[in-house]
Amino acid sequence: QVTLRESGPALVKPTQTLTLTCTFSGFSLTTNGMCVSWIRQPPGKALEWLARIDWDDDKYYTTSLKTRLTISKDTSKNQVVLTMTNMDPVDTATYYCALNEYSGSYYTHFDYWGQGTLVTVSS
Amino acid sequence: QSVLTQPPSVSGAPGQRVTISCTGSSSNIGARYDVHWYQQLPGTAPKLLIYANNNRPSGVPARFSGSKSGTSASLAITGLQAEDEADYYCQSYDSSLSGVFGTGTKVTVL
Numbered sequence: 001q002v003t004l005r006e007s008g009p010a011l012v013k014p015t016q017t018l019t020l021t022c023t024f025s026g027f028s029l030t031t032n033g034m035c036v037s038w039i040r041q042p043p044g045k046a047l048e049w050l051a052r053i054d055w056d057d058d059k060y061y062t063t064s065l066k067t068r069l070t071i072s073k074d075t076s077k078n079q080v081v082l083t084m085t086n087m088d089p090v091d092t093a094t095y096y097c098a099l100n101e102y103s104g105s106y107y108t109h110f111d112y113w114g115q116g117t118l119v120t121v122s123s
Numbered sequence: 124q125s126v127l128t129q130p131p132s133v134s135g136a137p138g139q140r141v142t143i144s145c146t147g148s149s150s151n152i153g154a155r156y157d158v159h160w161y162q163q164l165p166g167t168a169p170k171l172l173i174y175a176n177n178n179r180p181s182g183v184p185a186r187f188s189g190s191k192s193g194t195s196a197s198l199a200i201t202g203l204q205a206e207d208e209a210d211y212y213c214q215s216y217d218s219s220l221s222g223v224f225g226t227g228t229k230v231t232v233l
Contacts, residue, residue, distance in 0.1 A: 037222060047161075047169065047212050049222030060221055096168055107216055109159035109174040116168050 002026035004036075004097050004114035011120050012087050018119060022080040022097030029055055029075050033102045036080045037110065038071065040093040048093075053080055054102060089121045126151060127213050127225035134231040135203045143228045145196040145213035151223055153194035156216040160189055160198045163210045172211070173198060200230070208232045 008020035020038070027034055037052040051071040052060045061069050070083045080097060095117055098110035128146040135141040145158060152158055158176050161169035171180050173189035176196065186202045196215075200207055213225035 039222070039224075046227040047214075047224040049214075049224055052222065060219070062221055063219070106157065107220065107222075109157075109171055109214070110161070110169075111171050111174070111180070113168040113170075 002099060002112045004099060004112060006095060006097050006114045006117040008095070008117055008119065010118060011122065013123050014088055014121060016087050018082075018084045018087050018091070020082045020084075020095055020097075020117065020119070022082070022114060024078050024080070024097075024099070027099065028078070029053075029073050029080070031055060033104070035100050035102055035107065036073070037098050037100060038080075038082045039096045039098055039110075040091075041096070041116075042090075042093040045093075050095075051082060052100075052107075087121045092119065092121045094118045126217065126223040127215065129211075129213060129225040129228045131226070132229045132231065134233055135200075136233045137203055137205060139203050140199060140201045141203055141230065142200075143198045143211055143213075143230070145198070145225050147194050147196075147215060147223075149194060151194075151215045151217040152191065152196060154218055158189065158191050158196035159214045160187075161212045161214065163212065165209075169212060203230075203232055205232050 004024045035054045038050040041047050053071045068085045073080045097114045099112040100110050101108045133141045160173040162172045163169045176191040177189045188199045190197050211228045
């Protein structure tokens with residue numbers, strides 16, 4: 001059974017660095033083709049894809065936030081970590097991690113999601 | 124920011140058919156990347172509804188269907204039910220292999 005769970009601070013101050021952890025079970029990021037993405041959703045707004053880390057440690061970032069994001073994995077702990085620097089109130093959102101796969105020629109859908117964690121940026 | 128454009132809202136009476144469009148470009152949907160659809164009920168995480176353009180995961184009712192043509196895709200709900208009232212998002216990839224989501228559509232059952 002695949003599960004993902006996000007954890008991190010509920011409140012951060014402007015200019016601080018946010019660190020979020022996705023702890024998962026039911027699969028391994030050492031398995032060929034497995035990938036974990038971070039996706040966020042500001043209150044009342046649309047989903048926004050942020051970053052992905054693949055089984056082979058390839059990393060991808062959304063262009064608009066690339067300079068602020070770092071994604072990494074700890075396969076021994078079954079965790080994926082996202083850091084976002086220089087937080088701003090506009091970064092207030094629910095942050096999700098989600099599992100997808102690389103089929104060998106294309107990336108697939110997000111079939112498992114965490115429940116999300118709300119991060120508020122305020123002084 | 125969303126790269127795929129959806130109508131903000133659609134509505135229909137119970138039993139009716141509604142469709143949601145998802146318009147992309149030659150760098151995402153038009154580049155032959157598959158389109159996936161998610162349903163999000165209030166206060167919950169998105170749930171996969173349609174994958175690879177027109178495939179339903181196990182447990183998703185047959186009244187949900189998807190299609191793709193050129194730089195656009197569509198989600199149809201045939202026989203609208205009260206429990207279908209939710210937000211719907213399309214998703215694909217772009218040429219940089221980054222994920223892209225739609226702007227989201229709120230479905231209201233009248």
